[in-house]
Structures are given as structure tokens and as C-alpha cells.
Amino acid sequence: MGQQAWEARVSVKTTEGSVDEFMSRGNSGREILGQALRSSWDWAVRGWILALSPYRYPVKVNYAKWGKSGSSQCACDQSAESFIHLQLSCLLEHRRNARQEGHNRVAKIVENCMDNIHGNHRISVWDKQVSTFLHSLEMSRPQALLLNALTIEELGTWKRAIGQTRTPQQQAGRKRTLDDIKTYFDREDLTKRPDGMIFDFHHRTIYVIEVARTGDSPGSLRNRYLKKTFKYASIVEGLRKAFTPCKVEQITLVIGLLGSIEESRWRQSLEAFGMTRSQQDKLIRRCMVATIEGTHLVPVGVGDT
Ligand SMILES: [Zn+2]
Numbered sequence: 001m002g003q004q005a006w007e008a009r010v011s012v013k014t015t016e017g018s019v020d021e022f023m024s025r026g027n028s029g030r031e032i033l034g035q036a037l038r039s040s041w042d043w044a045v046r047g048w049i050l051a052l053s054p055y056r057y058p059v060k061v062n063y064a065k066w067g068k069s070g071s072s073q074c075a076c077d078q079s080a081e082s083f084i085h086l087q088l089s090c091l092l093e094h095r096r097n098a099r100q101e102g103h104n105r106v107a108k109i110v111e112n113c114m115d116n117i118h119g120n121h122r123i124s125v126w127d128k129q130v131s132t133f134l135h136s137l138e139m140s141r142p143q144a145l146l147l148n149a150l151t152i153e154e155l156g157t158w159k160r161a162i163g164q165t166r167t168p169q170q171q172a173g174r175k176r177t178l179d180d181i182k183t184y185f186d187r188e189d190l191t192k193r194p195d196g197m198i199f200d201f202h203h204r205t206i207y208v209i210e211v212a213r214t215g216d217s218p219g220s221l222r223n224r225y226l227k228k229t230f231k232y233a234s235i236v237e238g239l240r241k242a243f244t245p246c247k248v249e250q251i252t253l254v255i256g257l258l259g260s261i262e263e264s265r266w267r268q269s270l271e272a273f274g275m276t277r278s279q280q281d282k283l284i285r286r287c288m289v290a291t292i293e294g295t296h297l298v299p300v301g302v303g304d305t
Contacts, residue, residue: 036285048259110253125197131182137199
């Protein structure tokens with residue numbers, strides 16, 4: 001049965017129950033998801049509905065249930081071809097690439113929205129190694145002032161000096177080089193690549209941003225959040241030591257393939273970043289559209305290789 005025939009067949013089945021159940025989960029951003037679905041492409045919304053409906057998504061596991069194909073084994077030979085396998089762990093190259101593209105689209109939206117917040121007193125790098133971030137701090141202000149070791153008492157002088165476009169008269173803090181700063185990090189940490197790193201020299205805060213897509217269950221969202229938080233913990237610790245008394249905030253934004261988020265956690269992070277409620281709403285809505293459309297990028301169906 002071809003893709004079109006399949007979709008015609010499943011579209012006559014009612015899907016309201018499973019969609020309603022999904023949409024009624026609390027603290028998951030459902031109000032905004034409703035808006036996001038209205039601004040997503042029709043084909044992506046159709047895929048979204050199929051993914052929520054039992055046995056409807058066109059993967060081998062479901063074809064097998066419908067008696068259309070004998071084996072539910074995926075062509076990558078690692079597992080049965082289910083929606084979650086297809087989207088999150090399939091080893092086939094074209095699916096891996098589509099998955100990467102889905103992530104990149106969400107991350108790009110986070111980048112665009114975040115670079116609009118207090119941009120004039122922030123330095124940001126996106127999708128770069130930690131060492132590149134440190135280098136950009138060295139290059140960005142007169143005499144590499146952002147690298148200087150500071151005491152609380154020196155912060156005021158430091159901030160004024162950073163605000164000047166010319167070389168300041170007075171040395172603010174103890175001069176350090178990039179090599180001095182690097183001693184606070186393991187060599188391996190310097191090559192890690194969080195999605196974003198931002199130095200806010202007005203609020204004296206460094207943000208480490210990570211974006212991840214995963215399954216939509218509360219357990220998946222939480223586990224992915226914990227894994228990502230742990231992955232960058234040593235970088236956060238290094239930054240804290242290197243840039244005392246600046247603060248370091250880890251912002252880990254995990255979103256489901258079908259648009260679920262841990263809403264309170266997202267809002268807490270985005271508020272700490274300096275976003276108003278309406279800026280948060282806009283970012284969340286755009287990320288939801290990107291993840292739903294991204295899910296549709298992964299080729300589905302028997303014989304798509
Ligand atoms: Zn596979």
C-alpha cells in the first residue's frame with residue numbers, strides 16, 4: 001500500500017481521543033502548542049496526529065499490526081521500526097541527518113530569540129567549542145578585560161572599563177591571559193560544544209545553553225534534561241571558578257518530537273535569561289513549530305531507504 005492510500009485509510013479513523021488526552025497534560029505548554037499547531041504546515045500536523053494515534057503512524061511496527069508486512073524490524077537492523085526508534089535512534093544515515101536538521105532548526109530559533117535580549121551587553125557564540133568562546137572573550141574588549149581576575153570590590157571599575165571603547169586608564173582586576181583561563185578546564189571540556197555560550201557583562205552572568213529533542217513523555221523530557229545538565233556540569237564548574245564572582249547559569253531546553261516541554265522549567269530558565277512573558281511565549285511557540293515540522297523531516301514508511 002502506498003503512502004497516500006495509507007494516509008487515506010487512517011484519516012477516516014477518529015483520532016480525537018488520543019489527541020485530547022495528549023493535549024490535556026498539565027505543565028507541558030499545551031496552550032501554546034495549540035497556537036503552534038495552527039501555524040505549522042498541514043503535512044506536519046497530519047504527521048503529528050498520526051504519531052499520537054495508536055497504530056496509525058506509517059512505520060513497520062504498525063504495518064505489521066495491520067497485516068501489511070511480515071517483519072517489524074527496521075532496515076538498520078538495530079531494533080523494531082517504531083515511531084520513537086525512527087525519530088530518535090535509527091542508525092540509517094538519511095534519518096540521522098534529518099534528526100540533526102530537526103535539532104538544528106530548534107537551536108537556530110533559540111539563538112535568534114536569545115541574541116535579541118540585551119544584545120548590546122552580551123557576547124555570544126553558537127555551536128562552537130568552549131575554547132572558541134573563551135577566545136571570543138579575549139578578542140572582544142580592550143586589553144582582554146573580560147578575562148581579568150576580579151574581586152567583588154573591583155566589579156564596578158571593571159564594568160565601567162568594559163563599557164569604554166578606548167583602552168581604560170585604570171587596570172580593573174588582575175590581568176590574565178587565555179592560557180591562564182584554560183587551566184581551569186580539562187582539555188576534553190575545552191573541545192565540548194554546547195549549543196550556545198553567552199557572557200552578559202552587565203549582569204555578570206555566563207549562560208551555557210543546550211537544546212535537545214526527545215520523546216514527549218514526562219519521563220523522557222526529564223531524563224534528557226538531567227543527562228544534558230550532567231554533560232556540561234564540569235564546564236559550568238570551570239567557568240564558575242575561572243570567572244568568580246560572575247554567576248554561571250545552565251539553560252537546558254528540552255522539547256518533545258511532538259511539541260511537549262516542561263513548561264515551568266523553560267519559563268524559569270528564560271526568565272533568568274531576561275525574557276519577558278511574551279518573549280518566552282514567542283520563543284516557545286516557534287520552537288514547537290520547528291520540532292513538529294522537524295519530526296516530519298525524518299522519512300517514514302516501508303522502503304524509504
Ligand atoms: Zn533503524
